[in-house]
Amino acid sequence: MSAKEPRHLIIFDIDGTLFQTDCVTVPAVQRTFSDFGLAVPSRETITGFFGKSVAAYESWLARQCPAGMAADIVAATNALELKLVGTEGKLYPKVIETLELFKKEGYYLAVCSNGPSSYVNEVVNTHNLRPFFHCVYARDTRYSGEQEMIGLILRELAPHQFVVIGDRHDDIEAAHACGGRGIAVNYGFGAPEEWLRADAIVSAITETPPHVARLVNQPTVKKSREG
Numbered sequence: 001m002s003a004k005e006p007r008h009l010i011i012f013d014i015d016g017t018l019f020q021t022d023c024v025t026v027p028a029v030q031r032t033f034s035d036f037g038l039a040v041p042s043r044e045t046i047t048g049f050f051g052k053s054v055a056a057y058e059s060w061l062a063r064q065c066p067a068g069m070a071a072d073i074v075a076a077t078n079a080l081e082l083k084l085v086g087t088e089g090k091l092y093p094k095v096i097e098t099l100e101l102f103k104k105e106g107y108y109l110a111v112c113s114n115g116p117s118s119y120v121n122e123v124v125n126t127h128n129l130r131p132f133f134h135c136v137y138a139r140d141t142r143y144s145g146e147q148e149m150i151g152l153i154l155r156e157l158a159p160h161q162f163v164v165i166g167d168r169h170d171d172i173e174a175a176h177a178c179g180g181r182g183i184a185v186n187y188g189f190g191a192p193e194e195w196l197r198a199d200a201i202v203s204a205i206t207e208t209p210p211h212v213a214r215l216v217n218q219p220t221v222k223k224s225r226e227g
Helices: 025-035 043-047 054-063 070-087 095-104 117-126 146-157 169-177 205-215
Strands: 009-012 108-113 135-138 162-166 181-185 200-202
Touching (some): 025 043, 054 070, 070 117, 095 108, 108 117, 146 169, 162 205, 200 205
Parallel strands (some): 009 108, 009 162, 108 135, 162 181, 181 200
8 A cells, every 4th residue: 555545444442352351351350359258250251241331341340249349349350450451461463463564554553442441551552552553442431332433533534444353243333334344353252143244254363464455445335324
């Protein structure tokens, strides 16, 4: 892609796409609950909330807590999670190399995550991802969802075409709703039924470049209200 050609955009999810969230959120919840003497949730239960809103996740955490203790336990869990991002957190293999390739080829790159801004920024900064991205959006409680955030990214960068890469159905649906394409990664926390409408499915982040190149050269997608 030369400097004179229209620039295309790739929007990445964080959890289950670039970052191995289970390495930090699962132990953060389990260790905190153990420290407070509470029943420890299973890994499967915890990972089931990956990709959902902060409000849904924290509401679930609070429901597991004794009366009057929810706020302290949720705060302790979140604090430990942030600490573990740097000490135990890991990117998926070849994430940096793939981002370097996309940047070299001239794509705009952005992040769109349902996670809290403190967590998303900790991941981006601690794992040296910030230089790759033109903008980073985290849902927190500020935005209604991915579709709103993608709309803001499109307004800010005005790309010719765009692709969203993520592991959950929300990523694919938001891409289509905003007139883009969606690539599902099957190594994250989504299930096969969530990827039925994906424009491509990959088993590693390194498989995405040829799919992105193909999809951005297809006709513009009509915005969809489905989902």
